[in-house]
Amino acid sequence: MIRVVIADDEAMIRSGIRSILESDPRIEVVAEAGDGHEAVELVLRHRPDVVVLDIRMPVLDGLAAAGELAEVAPSTKVVMLTTFGEDEYVERALGGGALGFLLKAADPRELISGVCAVAGGAAYLSPEITRRVIAPYRDPDRARATRAREVMAGLSDRERDVLALLGAGATNAEIAARLHLVEGTVKGHVSALMSKIGVRNRVEAAIIAHHAGIVSGSGSAGD
CATH class of the missing domain: 3.40.50.2300 (Response regulator)
Known part of the structure; x- marks a missing residue:
């Protein structure tokens, strides 16, 4: 309780x-x-x-x-x-x-x-707050993009999909709907990927996603 x-x-x-x-x-x-x-x-x-x-x-x-x-x-x-x-x-x-x-x-x-x-x-x-906080990071420089991609190297394809949706400010329920998963499975993926990329919360994970250029509309990510 x-x-x-x-x-x-x-x-x-x-x-x-x-x-x-x-x-x-x-x-x-x-x-x-x-x-x-x-x-x-x-x-x-x-x-x-x-x-x-x-x-x-x-x-x-x-x-x-x-x-x-x-x-x-x-x-x-x-x-x-x-x-x-x-x-x-x-x-x-x-x-x-x-x-x-x-x-x-x-x-x-x-x-x-x-x-x-x-x-x-x-x-x-709240997703709305996440979007506000990550706004300054939507156009990362080449060095940040490279570091983000290195951090992501150990993620599975599913974890990358989850990270991209976190970058868009999606909730666990929204991620579950988009990926056709149950919400409990999404929670497990979120915990695993956050541990792998060494972040403390969803905002930091979202920033990594934008730096890596895996969020739709997030820019070139340094290419």
């Missing part, structure tokens, strides 16, 4: 998040907080596996709360949830130790996938 604390200053939003998460039998919401300070207190009291933090909250915002939790409760994984997709928030959240960054406008299934992934120690970003 994945134990979760939710923190958002709007009661209706908290209720919606709880309903989404508890629709999955693997997840239990153990407490709700209305601000970042309360979130820290509840995490210390309940020691959940994951805390879902809204970025903009009174008293102590989500970014500050995430930074504090990294010091006082490092075993609790942090997922940031926000209506904002600005790059500065992503960089600050990930730099502060968050493993997940999700948009409130995303498909509810993403919230469940993100919490489960982060609980297992993996990073998870």
Whole structure:
């Protein structure tokens, strides 16, 4: 069972998040907080596996709360949830130790996938955020392209297909549909290829895909 604390200053939003998460039998919401300070207190009291933090909250915002939790409760994984997709928030959240960054406008299934992934120690970003972060890398120089191709040398054809779709910002469900696989098999391919190419999360994998030129519309990759 994945134990979760939710923190958002709007009661209706908290209720919606709880309903989404508890629709999955693997997840239990153990407490709700209305601000970042309360979130820290509840995490210390309940020691959940994951805390879902809204970025903009009174008293102590989500970014500050995430930074504090990294010091006082490092075993609790942090997922940031926000209506904002600005790059500065992503960089600050990930730099502060968050493993997940999700948009409130995303498909509810993403919230469940993100919490489960982060609980297992993996990073998870909404596909929209992934596309924003990798945008500067869509036209790699020759050296980066060469390094990316060397890194990819050990991948199977199927893992290359999965990596190309990660580069396009596809979710596991979307990859499964495109490749006619079950989602559990896709998760296995994603874990294997990330280990092989030595990246920590889907964003870094997507950047490799763009550097290698295997994403449709990503450019020449240095040829």
